[in-house]
Structures are given as structure tokens and as C-alpha cells.
Amino acid sequence: MWKSSVLLHKLCIHTSAALLKRASPNLKGKSPAEQRWLVRQLRDPFVKAARVENYRCRSAFKLLEIDDKYNILRPGVSVVDCGAAPGAWSQIAVKRVNATGESPDHPCGAVIGVDLLHISPLDGARFLPNQDITSPATHAELQRLLPGGLADVILSDMAPNASGFREMDHERMISMCLTLLDLADKVLKPGGCLVCKFWDGGLSWKLQQGLAEVFKEVKPIKPKASRKDSAELFFLAKSFKKR
Template identity: 35%
Template sequence: MAGKDEYYNKAKQQGYRARSAYKLKQLDETAGLLGQGRTVVDLGAAPGGWLQVAAEAVGERGTVVGVDRQRIDPLSDPEPTVEYVRGDMTDDSTRDEIREVVGGSDGRGGPVDVVVSDMAPNMSGDYDLDHARSVHLVRQALAVATDLLDSGGDFCAKVFDGQDLQDLKADIEPEFEYVREVRPDASRDSSSELYLVAKHRLTGPVRAGDVVEVTIEDMGEEGDGIAKVDGFTVFVSGVDQGETLDVRIDDVKPRFAFGQPAE
């Protein structure tokens, strides 16, 4: 109870709508999710505690979009950076509205830097069922994130620990540079919740382990060959300019990849 009282009282004293605001603060401190000028989409944002934290972090140059099927009461302070979308995150119309809010009047949608979700299922009392439902919510949030995130963007979602956690992580990992588990101190001691933080969205046409045929078009300053796969840059070691060969991809970053000649 002491931990619960500490964060509950702290939220009341500091004007946050929910004690969960401190979870996002701690996640940001641990994983570097927020920052000045970033665009953040908060899924399941009601009652708005995470919106408050995100708005403080992104500042006047940033944008925060709160998405929920419930109405979210607007924040009381001046909030030029906060927008609200009421709807089901799984609906195409809701995603289109998010893009319009982020991208402005042209409707094309601007870059989204971070998608976060603190959603949890309605508790049934059956732990295995609640775990499975939380995994399903994360998968839904992931579908939104991979649709909206800019290259290099980040994703963070709450899930209950359990037997399907590793499979869930395995499904997220190919879409990002890496995924880690984070358990904020602000979570209740008795809770099995944790957060999966996926960093640096990969949008290129290759993944680690792929073998692709490339032509070395140029040489880099470090002596690596430079090839293109659908416009995406691949640095290849131990090759000469003009070679055409099969390359095994070893490591993928948001904007380029590294490879070596396939044996």
C-alpha cells in the first residue's frame, strides 16, 4: 500500500490525472521515449495522465495525439500541442483522422515519432485469460504503430507477464532495432505488468539474415562498398566497386544496413 499511496498522493499534489503518469516519466527516463519537438500518439489515452506527461516533454514544438473510444476531457492548462481523436484505434477511419491531425490539411500525415499504450483489458480474475487479452491489446497497438511510425520511431506498450510474452516479443523484434522489457517503479508491487519498449522502427526492404543480390555502386570512406536495395543503402565489406554479388545482411538500422558477401 505504501507504494500506491506515494504515487497516488504525488499525482494529486502535482496535478496529474492518474498515478500512471509516473510510469511514463520513468519509462522516458529509462528508454528515452519523449523529447522536445517529437510527435507522440497515445493509444487508450483516457483519462489523460500520459497526455500531460507527454505534452510537458515535447514542448511547444511537439505534438501529442490522444486516442480513445471514451471522451477525454481537455487538459486544463494551455495545450497547443495536444489533439484528441475519439474512436477505435483498430478502425481505418480513426487512423486516417490521426494522420490528418498530425499531417495537417493536406491529409497525407506527418511523421510520428512515438506510439505509446497503457491499455489494459477489463479484468476477469482469470490470470491466464487476462494475460492473453493484454497480449491481444499490444498486438492491436503494434498494428497501429507499424502503420503510423516514421523510420527510427519508438513503440511502448503495457502487457501482463505470462506464457505468451516471449512470442509477442519475437513478433515485435523484426519491426524494430531492438525490444526490451521495462518494469517502472511506479507499477504496484503486486502487479505483473511490464512494458515492452521497441526502439528505432525499421522500414527498409531488408532484415538481418536476408540474402540479396546487389551491385556495388560506390565505395565509402571506411572502404566498404555501397549498394542500394530499392533505394535503401547497404554497406558491404570486402568488395570492389562494380561487383554484382549475393550479400547476407548482418545488421539493420532505420536508414541503412550492413552486410557481407554470402558464401
């Protein structure tokens, strides 16, 4: 298990004045919004920790925390990673399901990532870049690649491009998450589970209701790696019931 409190404490010591001073030339010529984003990144211990641990982005720690608590990724498990780019969640999944066979005493799992964007190769994962997770052709390809044609776990860290209009972005996000129900019908094993990111708002109940119709247990989660001022939450849905 990742020792978050110890590592983050050490990293926080080194991430304020020194880093901001070093980055100050990079702030010149940037808009106020860009400057705020850069300063926030430099102050974020999870960004620093991602570099130390060689994770592709800080979101890896969200999945680590969820899995440490709920144990959804085990050796031998088959995983579909939706919105996989740049591949941080796939990195965690590959390690925990033993997709590379690194632990010879445990069964080997499988990780397949899908995204509209390019994804750099990752040992132990099979990526389907430039593909739409809602497409029947993508569903068919997943069924072909998954052992036995089915997955034990669906992960989704995908999100629409933000427009800046909170309600519109929330509505688009919920609609995107609801497409995962169709994906689950196609490729998720009975008893399987799903983890999906969503932005909290007035339509969150609709997503929770949709998940509750086909999963026995649905609960919202706010990992510590999710920024406190963010509307980002995750639903963990367990024990899938085929419709």
C-alpha cells in the same frame, strides 16, 4: 527531472495512519475487495504524489521514469497516446515534447490521444475520444492530424477490462498489444519507438517476438511506480523498421 526519492519520502510520512483514520467511514458498506483497494490507494505514495503534481492518475510516474532513463520524449517529437484516458500520459508527453510551445527556444511537438472512453480536454493535446485504435478510420484520422502524417513515438497504457481470470486477461492483453504493430505500420516513422504496457504471462514471448520483427531493440521494463505484486510490465521497442 522529477525528484522521486525525495518527494516520495516526504509523502510516505503523511500517508498511513492519519489518512486511513480519515477514510475509515468510507469503508463502511463496501465489499472486502473494495476496502482492500481503497486502503491500498491511501497507502500508495504515487497516488498522493499524483495529486500534488496535478497528474490525472498515478500512471504518469511510470512514463516519467521510462522517459527519464531512455529519453524518448523530446521537444519537437510527435506522439500517439493509445488508451489515453484519463490523460496522465498525455500530460507528460505534452510537457516533454513542448506541444504547447511553452519553451520558445525549442521546437513544438504534437500529442494525439485515442481512447474508447471520454477524455477531458488538455491544453497541447488533441484527443480522439470514443474511437477504436484498431479502426482504419482512426488510422486515417491520425495520419491527417500528425505533422507529415507520421509519429515519432507510440505510447500505449491501454488494457482490456479485467475479467478476474488471469490467463484469459493475459491473452486478451497480448492480443490488444499486437494490434499496435498494425498501427505502427500505418503511422510510425522509420526509426521511431513504441512503449506498450502488457501483463506478463505465458504469451509474453509472442508479443516480444512480434515487436522484435519490426524494431531493432526490444526490452522489458518494470518501473518503480508499477506495483511489485502486479504482473504489469512494459516493452520499450526502438528503431522501427518499416515492413
